[in-house]
Amino acid sequence: MSNKKIAVFTGTRAEYGLLYWILKGISASKYADLQLLVGGMHLSSEFGYTVNQIEKDGFDITDKLEFLLSSDSPVGISKSLGLAIMSAAEAFERNKPDVVVILGDRFEALAIAQAAMIAAIPIAHIHGGELTEALIDDSVRHAITKMSYLHFTATETYRKRVIQLGEQPLNVFNVGAPGIDNINKLPLMELNELANSLQIQLSHPFFLVTYHPVTLLADKADEELKSLLNALDKFPQYQVIFTYPNADTYGRNLIEILKTYQQKNPKRTFLLESMGQLRYLSAMKLASLVLGNSSSGIIEAPSCKVATVNIGDRQKGRLSADSVIDCIADESSIYQAIQYTLSEKIQNKLAHVVNPYGNGQASEKIVKKLIECELMKPTQKVFYDVS
Structure with missing residues (x-):
């Protein structure tokens, strides 16, 4: 039986830091092959060209997705989002992953999720179910949740909110926040x-x-x-x-x-x-x-x-x-x-102080579920009605 091909996308320095131990865990597994997709701020000299740090950390980059325009106006962001969808679609066609891992709620993540959904590739979403009421990120996060098949939340409250959005309880896991693993x-x-x-x-x-x-x-x-x-x-x-x-x-x-x-x-x-x-x-x-x-x-x-x-x-x-x-x-x-x-x-x-986001080991839990879970095509999702 061939290894599960797990694609992970990162577009910002902060997001990469949260994904670091997940990437290490997938890379070390004899049952999985890591496909690392890097784009956005990582490829911008204005933001430190942090792709260099990823390579310095020893990760092989499968695809670099060039889509971030120099404009940060609403029009510029929307154009970057469109380019990101196209870049991700081409990367998925080349690499044909079995599952795509996306963290958070930024516009780049939304673009990657849209491309994966249209390509019928199951999405595993990290940090769903949260609220940030003054940001478009709130809508982005919930939209990614509805496109995703597996969900890794940071608290039980957030797990319940993802289920409230109609996701199957058996596919929603409270693992804590991966960022605490770094500490x-x-x-x-x-x-x-x-x-x-x-x-x-x-x-x-x-x-x-x-x-x-x-x-x-x-x-x-x-x-x-x-x-x-x-x-x-x-x-x-x-x-x-x-x-x-x-x-x-x-x-x-x-x-x-x-x-x-x-x-x-x-x-x-x-x-x-x-x-x-x-x-x-x-x-x-x-x-x-x-x-x-x-x-x-x-x-x-x-x-x-x-x-x-x-x-x-x-x-x-x-x-x-x-x-x-x-x-x-x-x-x-x-x-x-x-x-x-x-x-x-x-x-x-x-x-x-007690941290509501857990005590660590989130990354290990996520990697274990990614490898063990049987994946279905996103079109086979069934809405879970909490009532």
């Missing part, structure tokens, strides 16, 4: 090692900041980021590491604002295109505080025993630990949230 498995760096690796003059204490566009409120993104920067000015004793925002609608505007801010504060702030998972999680564990609107502040930070100030509506609807403090995206609220989160009341709780 448990990677040899995280000490401060001097991290500073040397990043080639920056980093001292303690510092904040780790990631701020992405809010796709349904794109016209407010610049204003909200400036409010965050104004609040950070009130904590001059803290250095700040900024990571690039994603290639979402109008994301390049935010990059220019961050570049200007960093140039005005060259000794205190650092703006990095891509840190890679090891350095990013090392910085998270060493940081005094995680700020912004990235899911990593909600999913991974609690397992690093670091508090998060979650700003605005981008992650609205997600389950979160007690170490995550929500605030609205104005200067006063952000300032007060930082003050509160740095207080002894919150800091003393961190050692006992």
Whole structure:
């Protein structure tokens, strides 16, 4: 009997980090052949050309999908999505995988899912059932769920939501969040090692900041980021590491604002295109505080025993630990949230925080199910009515 051909798509640096141990597990299995499809931000020099890191990690890339345009307007994103569908369709025709693994809710993932669905290739979706009410990602995520055959959710609440969408309970698995596996498995760096690796003059204490566009409120993104920067000015004793925002609608505007801010504060702030998972999680564990609107502040930070100030509506609807403090995206609220989160009341709780996204081993569970599960054609899906 031939090995199961498992295709995995990655289009962003963060997504690749979450998929890393899944890729390792498939590669190591004697019952599966990995087909790695790489595209999007990985192939863009603007975002660090992170395909180099994938190859450095020892993975053989089956296909590189060139589709990301330099424009981040709604029209530009839609054109990139169309190119991604065409690129994925051609890759599937060449490689004929038995199943396609897709993580998350970005537009690239939607494109890959559409191409796989039309090619009648079963889709295994990771991180379905979640809510982010201020993003188009919410609609994208649920759309991918309806196109998928296997579902790997990060909590039991999310598992129930996928079933509520009509998916068969026997094909929906609560495995936890793969990102936590990295915290448990990677040899995280000490401060001097991290500073040397990043080639920056980093001292303690510092904040780790990631701020992405809010796709349904794109016209407010610049204003909200400036409010965050104004609040950070009130904590001059803290250095700040900024990571690039994603290639979402109008994301390049935010990059220019961050570049200007960093140039005005060259000794205190650092703006990095891509840190890679090891350095990013090392910085998270060493940081005094995680700020912004990235899911990593909600999913991974609690397992690093670091508090998060979650700003605005981008992650609205997600389950979160007690170490995550929500605030609205104005200067006063952000300032007060930082003050509160740095207080002894919150800091003393961190050692006992329970992460609702599990304790790790999600990747092993996903790989095991991918290899063992009998796959049917997507056209044979039957709607499960919870009533």
